[in-house]
Amino acid sequence: MEASAEQILVTKPLPPHSKIKAVFYFYVLQSIRDRNLYFGYSEDLRKRVKDHNGGRVPATKNRRPMECVYYEAYKSKKDARERERQIKRRAKAHIGLKRRLNHSLIY
Numbered sequence: 001m002e003a004s005a006e007q008i009l010v011t012k013p014l015p016p017h018s019k020i021k022a023v024f025y026f027y028v029l030q031s032i033r034d035r036n037l038y039f040g041y042s043e044d045l046r047k048r049v050k051d052h053n054g055g056r057v058p059a060t061k062n063r064r065p066m067e068c069v070y071y072e073a074y075k076s077k078k079d080a081r082e083r084e085r086q087i088k089r090r091a092k093a094h095i096g097l098k099r100r101l102n103h104s105l106i107y
Helices: 045-053 077-089 091-100
Strands: 024-031 037-042 066-074
Touching: 024 045, 024 077, 037 045, 037 077, 045 066, 066 077, 077 091
Parallel strands: none
Antiparallel strands: 024 037, 024 066
16 A cells, blocks of 8 residues: 555645745655654655655665654754764664654554
8 A cells, every 4th residue: 555745744835924035845755665763864855755655765775665743843954964973873863753753653
């Protein structure tokens, strides 16, 4: 059962009066196939999820389909990248995030 990127991720565009010029995302994908998590960051979250599910990302190519189970939005690319590094490098941060997503993950 493959879901399209639109079914997996629904986000609302920024309102036209918003002063935020760019938004950067830290995101968590879960493989429907092996249930493992993938962490990343991107400026265009919808495109990135499509890239993952389209097999254009080597790290997840053989783990498709991927489902976006969580994301955080940042004004700064540096902050989004740092959050990704924090989760990947620190076991406590990784465990804390998994606890937060307890009811969103497939076990």
